[in-house]
Amino acid sequence: MISGLFNLHKTLVDSLDRATDGWLMGLAARVVFAGVLFMYFMNSALTKFEGGPFSIADAAYFQIVPPIVEAAGYDASQVAFFPYGLIVYAGSYAEVILPILIVIGLFTRLAALGMIVFIIVQSYVDIAFHGVDAATIGAWFDNLSNAVILDQRALWVFLLLFLVLRGPGFVSLDFLFGRRFATQRITEPN
Secondary structure, three states, rough: HEEEEEHHHHHHHHHHHHHHHHOOOHHHHHHHHHHHHHHHHHHHOOOOOOOOOEEEEEHHHHHOOOOHHHHHHHHHHHOOOOHHHHHHHHHHHHHHHHHHHHHHHHHHHHHHHHHHHHHHHHHHHHOOOOOOOHHHHOOOOOOOOOOOOHHHHHHHHHHHHHHHHHOOOOOHHHHHHHHHHHHHHOOOOO
């Protein structure tokens, strides 16, 4: 009886794996990212630009490198471009470009890896410089699952880690372009 149930379970799970192999999980991860995090990052990114896509707002400096702006007398124009201005520009553009790449499935693994680094830096800045409280930081293995940093961002990183390791799946620009370039290499004469 147990053996029969085990075999039935294995057959069903194997059938499900075959039916969804290569397309469902990568697509699902990107849809969840789009539904849960895309607008969060876009709204946050909008606070970092003023007057157009090539003009970084002073607010970006206050968000990304607050102690440096403080040391410059709260005048963002006095912050040295290298390395701090470069960090602000890179962080601001990363917050716009990387989520878009993930959602459309282009350079997905690299974009997801970049987002993991972004989230780690974001969390560090929040803890070290924005003075978030212990409840916001949270703790793992407690009876609460609502901490913004350790709980929520761990789930964000897990979702992105899946995309880094498994890729975006067949329903993506990565797959489309990869297949097209693979076909061109095969048909081109040597």
